[in-house]
Amino acid sequence: PQLANQIAAGEVVERPASIIKELVENSIDAGATRIDIDIEQGGCKLIRIRDNGCGIAKDELSLALARHATSKIHCLDDLEAIMSLGFRGEALASISSVSRLTLTSKTQSQSEGWQVYAEGRDMSAVVKPAAHPQGTTVEVLDIFYNTPARRRFLKTEKTEFSHIDEVVRRIALACPHVNITLQHNGKPVRLYRAVQADAQIEKRVASICGMSFMKNAMSLSWQHDDLSIHGWIAPHAKQEHVQYFYVNGRIVKDRLLNHALKQAFLENNSGGTYTTDELLGYVIHLNLDPHQVDVNVHPAKHEVRFHEARLVHDFVYQAVAMALTEHHQ
Ligand code: ADP
Ligand code: MG
Numbered sequence: 131p132q133l134a135n136q137i138a139a140g141e142v143v144e145r146p147a148s149i150i151k152e153l154v155e156n157s158i159d160a161g162a163t164r165i166d167i168d169i170e171q172g173g174c175k176l177i178r179i180r181d182n183g184c185g186i187a188k189d190e191l192s193l194a195l196a197r198h199a200t201s202k203i204h205c206l207d208d209l210e211a212i213m214s215l216g217f218r219g220e221a222l223a224s225i226s227s228v229s230r231l232t233l234t235s236k237t238q239s240q241s242e243g244w245q246v247y248a249e250g251r252d253m254s255a256v257v258k259p260a261a262h263p264q265g266t267t268v269e270v271l272d273i274f275y276n277t278p279a280r281r282r283f284l285k286t287e288k289t290e291f292s293h294i295d296e297v298v299r300r301i302a303l304a305c306p307h308v309n310i311t312l313q314h315n316g317k318p319v320r321l322y323r324a325v326q327a328d329a330q331i332e333k334r335v336a337s338i339c340g341m342s343f344m345k346n347a348m349s350l351s352w353q354h355d356d357l358s359i360h361g362w363i364a365p366h367a368k369q370e371h372v373q374y375f376y377v378n379g380r381i382v383k384d385r386l387l388n389h390a391l392k393q394a395f396l397e398n399n400s401g402g403t404y405t406t407d408e409l410l411g412y413v414i415h416l417n418l419d420p421h422q423v424d425v426n427v428h429p430a431k432h433e434v435r436f437h438e439a440r441l442v443h444d445f446v447y448q449a450v451a452m453a454l455t456e457h458h459q
Pocket of ligand 1: 152156157160181183184185186194195199200201202215216217218219220221222223265266
C-alpha cells in the first residue's frame, strides 16, 4: 500500500505548494475560521498548518492517514453532489508517504488532544495524548526525504515560496471569512484578515489582487434559477495576471468558462477597443447546484464538467456582457 500511496502522491503532491493546498482545503472543509500556515525553506523543510475547525476524533486519527479514507462522502450518491473541497481521501495518505507527518487534533467533545505520527513506510499507529486547542495541526517535515528523484525537482526556496504564496492567495480569495496568516522562516509574511461585513470584501480582494485591479474593476452580480455569479472584472488590469475563476468555492481552469469570458469581453467592450483578452483581470465566483457539476475529473480537482454546459456558458457570457455594457453607458 505504501507504494500505491507514493504513486498517488505523484498526482497530488508535486511540491510544497500542492501540500499546502490540500491541507488548507481540509481546514476549510472542517469549518475553520482561522488558519495559520508556518513554513521553513520554502516549505521543503517544514510545513505546519494549524486550524480551529471541527477537529478529528481520537478513533479517527489513524484512519485519516489511510488511503481512500474520507469522512466527506459516504455513498455514490454523495459523489454526485460534492459540497466539500476534498472527497478522494488521498491527500493525507499521499503526503505522509513522502514526508514525516504529525497530525494533532482535538474535537470539541474531547477533553484533551491526540496525536499520530507517520514516517514514509512505517506508520506508527500509536496515538498519544498531546496538548491542543479545538482544531487540527498538521506538521509535514522533510518533503521527499525518501524519494530523492522527486526531491531533485524542487526549485529554489524563492520559487517554492512564490508557488505557496499563490496557493494561499487563491484560497484567501475563495474564503474571505477565514483569517489566514502565512509565516516564512519565522517571519510573518502574509495576513489576510477575515471579512466581518460584506462591505469589507472589496478591501480584502484589493489586498490580494492589488489596488490597481480593484480601481479598474467593475462588479458583477447576477442570479437565475440555480445559477448565481458574483465577482469583479477589470478590462485592463495592468499588473500581473489576476485571473481567478471559482465554481462552488473551488478554483478551476475550465475551457468552457474561459471561452464564455473571452467571448463576452471581446464582443462587449466599448466598440471593440480591446482585441485581446490577455489583459482581462477577473475574480469570479460561480455557484450552482452541486448535482449539476462533476468535480471528480482529475486528482488535483482543478477540472470540472458541467451537465448543462451550454446553459452555464451562456449564463456566464451574459453576466459578463451585462457588467461590461452597464459600465460603458
Ligand atoms: P479528503 O479531504 O479527500 O477527505 P484527506 O486525505 O485530505 O481526504 O483527509 C482525510 C480525512 O481526514 C478527511 O476526510 C477528514 O475527515 C480528516 N481531516 C483531514 N484534515 C482535517 C482537518 N484539518 N480538520 C478536520 N478533519 C480533517
Ligand atoms: Mg483533503
